[in-house]
Amino acid sequence: MANASYRGFTLQTAKQSPDIWQVRIKTHVLSGNLAAVKKSIDWWCDTASLIDPSEFESVGKAREAASSAAAEDHFNGFTLKNDTGEANAWYCFFNGRLIKGSKLALQKHIEAYLIAKQRAEAQQRK
Missing domain, CATH: 3.30.720 (Signal recognition particle alu RNA binding heterodimer, srp9/1)
Known part of the structure; x- marks a missing residue:
């Protein structure tokens, strides 16, 4: 299980897959791909509201489609x-x-x- 730190939060890979990352914010555990989890942390730091990383996963895919x-x-x-x-x-x-x-x-x-x-x-x- 890999560990990383981002903006004061500890990120860990999920036991099921090394591509799924988790972070604990207050009592909530958020999980998703690394970019989406970091975006959720940024959102929390900027607005003090939680957004599930799955909301941000589509943003990365849309950006890839635009670049194509x-x-x-x-x-x-x-x-x-x-x-x-x-x-x-x-x-x-x-x-x-x-x-x-x-x-x-x-x-x-x-x-x-x-x-x-x-x-x-x-x-x-x-």
């Missing part, structure tokens, strides 16, 4: 990324700044910048 929807595209030397899969959740580091919006809007912004840059360079040559 991640997309990346390269456009004129810039990397456009979307971590959530939503249409307007694209972002790009552009000239040292973070720009966000739809993929098409980011592409138009980059194209406009590149055209303006080419015109400025052409005028300097004259």
Whole structure:
């Protein structure tokens, strides 16, 4: 049985499975995966109310599903990324700044910048 400490609480693995962790808060014993149990402890420390770790287990799964929807595209030397899969959740580091919006809007912004840059360079040559 493994032991760990988190925010002043002692965590122990359950006898049935090394993946199930338990913590005693006052008279209640909470059990679940390690991340969910830690989230329950955080919740207790922040709000003084108990939330069962099973409530937080679905949060980790939703985050994994969202990361599987991640997309990346390269456009004129810039990397456009979307971590959530939503249409307007694209972002790009552009000239040292973070720009966000739809993929098409980011592409138009980059194209406009590149055209303006080419015109400025052409005028300097004259």
